[in-house]
Amino acid sequence: MKQFDIAMIPGDGIGREVVPAGQKILNVVADVHGGVRFRYKSYPWSCAYYLKHGRMMPEDGLRRIGDSDAIFLGAVGFPGVADHVSLWGLLIPIRRGFQQYACVRPVKLLPGVRSPLAARGPEDIDFVVVRENNEGEYSSMGGRIYSDTPHEVVTQLNLFTRRGTERIIRYAFELARKKRKKKVTSATKSNGIIFSMPFWDEVFWEVARRYRGIAAEQMHIDALSARFVTHPHNFGVVVGSNLFGDILTDLGAAIAGSIGIGASANLNPEKKFPSCFEPVHGSAPDIVGKGIANPLGQIWSGALMLEHLGYPKAHDLVVNAMAAVLASGVKTPDLGGKASTAQVTAAVGKEIRRLAA
Ligand code: GGG
Secondary structure, rough: EEEEEEEEEEOOOOOOHHHHHHHHHHHHHHHHHHHEEEEEEOOOOOHHHHHOOOOOOOOHHHHHOOOOEEEEEOOOOOOOOOOHHHHHHHHHHHHHHHHOEEEEEEEEEOOOOOOOOOOOOOOOOOEEEEEEEEEEOOOOOOEEOOOOOOOOOOEEEOOOOHHHHHHHHHHHHHHOOOOOOOEEEEEOOOOOOOOOHHHHHHHHHHHHHHOOOOOOEEEHHHHHHHHHHOOOOHHEEEEHHHHHHHHOOOOOOOOOOOOOOOOOEEEEOOOOEEEEEOOOOOOOOOHOOOOOOHHHHHHHHHHHHHHOOOOOHHHHHHHHHHHHHHHHHOOOOOHOOOOOHHHHHEEEEEEEHHHHH
């Protein structure tokens, strides 16, 4: 029996509703698998914690969860705490402190879900976005002077290192090797951003030359966003900087039916540190407490965790169960259904048991 220690951080808003749903499904998987068990420790780090303690997590927070096998996180951010305070106080330290430099986000239209794109089916929307997760536009370098005067000056430095750029692009090409469509598309903006993006392009083509069997292309982020809508079937793996990857994956989740279904893995590929699994969506204050949050983004993130921990078949089992439940019409309102968080979760659990039997 293999036991994994999971650090759970439900965080804010609907994170507190979908993380327990994801945990239920992990327990069902453990149950039907028989050879794996999860031991959870929950941490209350969140905006509520900030309002009480003046920080999003304790000073030694990373040390406390550093020994876990994985982190299972819900959502970060809530009205009453500035978004940059909550993000930089919790999620970004986790991503950086544990060198989770590869953020992998599948964009896949599951059977039973209607894409907002007309006449698109599951065979048209099935690719992965790899987001650089440790540097780029998410940088704390810069400053603000002469505040509240007409002479106010604000600078924000983007940070692109050769090591960081090369390793994420290499990661994207390695991933493309395992995919049906062997193609990597690079998100750039080297016409307007004249230092970092031409550098990104240069590194992209240096790496691309080493992967003979994999098609490579670069596209400006504006055109690429439009192509997500007009030609989603053309993509295999899309690689982008921190900000570009973040924006593209909200769009990706939307064309795959709902932001509520988007899953994400913040990976430390070397497995020196724990990786963190969280849905793409945020805390959704508008639907908190209504019991209608879509649990599938969290459940799918749990499936990505299973894959990372060495159980790819368990990943497939969960995703197949999700697809079957959606195809049967059990959906939360964001997908046009009437089911609650609890009903969708129970249906996925039941389907996992049925498929595994
Ligand atoms: N579930 C992830 C979450 O709460 N994300 C909030 C957010 O705004 N994240 C920005 C980012 O991923 O960079």
